[in-house]
Amino acid sequence: MSFEIAIQARDLTFAYPGGAPALSGVSFDVAAGESVGLVGPNGAGKTSLFLCLSGVLQARGGALSVGGLDPRDPSQRRHLPSQVGIVFQNSDDQLFNATVFDDVAFGPLNLELPPHEVRQRVDEALARVGLTGMEERVPFHLSGGEKRRVALAGVLAMRPSILLLDEPSMYLDPRGRRELIRLLHSLGGTRMIASHDLELILQTCQRVLLLDGGRSIADGPAQTVLADATLMEAHGLEVPYRLRGAAR
Amino acid sequence: MTLAFSLPPPTDSPLSRLDPRWKLAALSIAAAVTATLQTLSVAVAACAGALFLAVLARLPGRWFLQRLGAASLFVALFALPLPWMLLDDGMSWSLGCLRVSRHGVQVALLLAVKAIALLTMFLTLQATAPLETNLKAAHALRIPSLFVQLGLLSYRYIFVLADELRRLRIALRVRGYRRGMNRHNYRTAGHVAGTLLVRGYERAERVGQAMRCRGFNGQFRSLKKFSTRPVDVLVFVLVAASAAALLVWDRYLELTP
Ligand SMILES: Nc1ncnc2c1ncn2[C@@H]1O[C@H](COP(=O)(O)OP(=O)(O)OP(=O)(O)O)[C@@H](O)[C@H]1O
Ligand SMILES: [Mg+2]
Numbered sequence: 001m002s003f004e005i006a007i008q009a010r011d012l013t014f015a016y017p018g019g020a021p022a023l024s025g026v027s028f029d030v031a032a033g034e035s036v037g038l039v040g041p042n043g044a045g046k047t048s049l050f051l052c053l054s055g056v057l058q059a060r061g062g063a064l065s066v067g068g069l070d071p072r073d074p075s076q077r078r079h080l081p082s083q084v085g086i087v088f089q090n091s092d093d094q095l096f097n098a099t100v101f102d103d104v105a106f107g108p109l110n111l112e113l114p115p116h117e118v119r120q121r122v123d124e125a126l127a128r129v130g131l132t133g134m135e136e137r138v139p140f141h142l143s144g145g146e147k148r149r150v151a152l153a154g155v156l157a158m159r160p161s162i163l164l165l166d167e168p169s170m171y172l173d174p175r176g177r178r179e180l181i182r183l184l185h186s187l188g189g190t191r192m193i194a195s196h197d198l199e200l201i202l203q204t205c206q207r208v209l210l211l212d213g214g215r216s217i218a219d220g221p222a223q224t225v226l227a228d229a230t231l232m233e234a235h236g237l238e239v240p241y242r243l244r245g246a247a248r
Numbered sequence: 249m250t251l252a253f254s255l256p257p258p259t260d261s262p263l264s265r266l267d268p269r270w271k272l273a274a275l276s277i278a279a280a281v282t283a284t285l286q287t288l289s290v291a292v293a294a295c296a297g298a299l300f301l302a303v304l305a306r307l308p309g310r311w312f313l314q315r316l317g318a319a320s321l322f323v324a325l326f327a328l329p330l331p332w333m334l335l336d337d338g339m340s341w342s343l344g345c346l347r348v349s350r351h352g353v354q355v356a357l358l359l360a361v362k363a364i365a366l367l368t369m370f371l372t373l374q375a376t377a378p379l380e381t382n383l384k385a386a387h388a389l390r391i392p393s394l395f396v397q398l399g400l401l402s403y404r405y406i407f408v409l410a411d412e413l414r415r416l417r418i419a420l421r422v423r424g425y426r427r428g429m430n431r432h433n434y435r436t437a438g439h440v441a442g443t444l445l446v447r448g449y450e451r452a453e454r455v456g457q458a459m460r461c462r463g464f465n466g467q468f469r470s471l472k473k474f475s476t477r478p479v480d481v482l483v484f485v486l487v488a489a490s491a492a493a494l495l496v497w498d499r500y501l502e503l504t505p
Contacts, residue, residue, distance in 0.1 A: 051457075054461050055460075055461075056457040056460070056461065078465070080461075081460075081461060081462055081463035082463065084461075085461075085462075086458075086461050088454070088458055090454075092408060092411075092451070093451065093454040093455055093457075093458050094455075094458045096400070096401060096404045096455055096458075096459070097380065097400070097404075098378065098379050098380035098383075098400065098403065098404075099378070099380060102380060102470075105471060106459075106462055106464070107462040107463055109469035109470070109471070110462060110463030110464055110465070110467075110469065111463055112469075115471050118471060119471070140404065140407040140408070140411075154462065155462070158462065158463070
């Protein structure tokens with residue numbers, strides 16, 4: 001293989017039934033192993049883009065390839081879960097089993113892995129998010145931050161080559177957030193992180209994609225895009241604290 | 249609100265050590281038989297049997313009585329009017345200006361006793377194994393995975409909906425909403441119910457999407473391994489045989505009045 005492309009999107013368009021377009025003509029490439037931050041104001045289309053990439057929503061127009069698969073093709077979509085892991089913006093949407101262990105094991109079991117491998121992956125994923133010993137807890141009685149970690153563990157246990165994280169630092173306390181950043185650094189693979197936490201984006205992504213009104217506004221190195229005060233203000237964002245000195 | 253569905257702290261008991269599959273099968277047979285009983289004396293015997301199982305399961309007394317009490321209120325709603333409603337040519341007593349039929353009293357008692365017996369069996373099942381174990385046992389007994397998942401998801405949604413309701417109530421309260429009996433209150437209650445329904449539906453849709461993103465294709469998979477010992481079979485045979493005996497006794501009493 002030559003220059004490996006993990007995600008390729010050309011002219012993606014999506015509209016919710018009866019609504020204005022949530023995505024219009026979004027194009028970008030993500031190379032394998034790259035870490036891309038997705039920023040933009042509320043309603044910019046970040047979540048919608050992730051849902052299109054993971055095959056939940058059917059984008060129209062252009063070309064789309066995620067991990068070599070087209071999420072819009074039903075026969076290819078079946079293989080997508082082993083390639084792409086998505087952590088939803090709201091953890092309550094993602095947790096539904098009666099114990100933490102079962103929830104994290106859900107994905108590996110669906111991959112039809114042998115039992116000892118499932119257990120090993122669950123243990124490892126829970127250790128990575130710092131939840132070892134919580135296996136028998138009931139997910140819906142956990143705190144927001146703990147739920148978030150269980151959701152992340154459930155995706156990590158599937159060892160996808162591409163990770164889509166929607167607002168991963170929401171509900172995390174400062175220590176949890178620091179640990180998340182460390183965890184993200186320790187993970188290999190391709191990642192896209194949608195967040196309003198621009199400091200987190202700055203610390204975990206080399207590149208940033210700015211969306212607004214469903215359109216791609218800017219795409220470039222995180223240090224440059226996030227430091228552009230005029231651009232940031234025009235799209236409801238602000239320059240992260242640690243870049244403020246640099247801009248002046 | 250969710251307290252009613254929360255499980256008791258797990259207690260070790262002769263019943264909780266049984267293979268969940270045999271226990272589920274035995275209790276299902278017992279419950280099915282109990283539901284079809286037609287005579288009061290046999291129903292009382294079934295109820296006694298159920299209470300005996302509850303004792304074997306070491307059900308926490310308070311937990312059990314609280315749930316039984318709540319359910320009794322509900323059953324009373326249906327059972328109490330029966331003595332007055334089911335008037336026939338048979339024996340009856342008059343209480344002041346009201347006539348109470350013997351037949352009605354019998355039907356009401358039968359209903360109440362059967363309800364208590366069934367609830368006791370259900371609570372025994374609930375208290376002796378975590379819900380997911382029972383669901384996995386159901387799956388192992390070849391109950392279609394659709395029903396198993398339905399059970400799992402309904403259980404999960406009770407908490408989600410209760411949580412949504414709690415949030416909505418807080419949202420109302422912080423905006424100065426007071427409970428009362430006027431038009432504004434009824435409209436608000438209507439909106440709350442509607443919002444809850446829509447949110448529940450959307451949440452269900454998103455959970456379904458999240459499940460598919462993790463490779464779910466309608467197949468229920470589990471790591472749980474069950475193993476059968478002689479005592480499991482013995483308990484199953486005892487319960488099933490008692491249920492069969494009650495059924496025969498019931499039919500006999502019914503045919504020879
Ligand atoms: N289920 C839906 N039905 C109809 N319209 C929707 C739905 N979900 C989102 N939208 C609309 O699509 C647009 C993009 O929403 P999206 O959730 O992708 O934004 P976002 O960038 O993730 O915002 P946030 O930062 O608030 O999470 C918004 O205008 C929103 O109102
Ligand atoms: Mg979003």
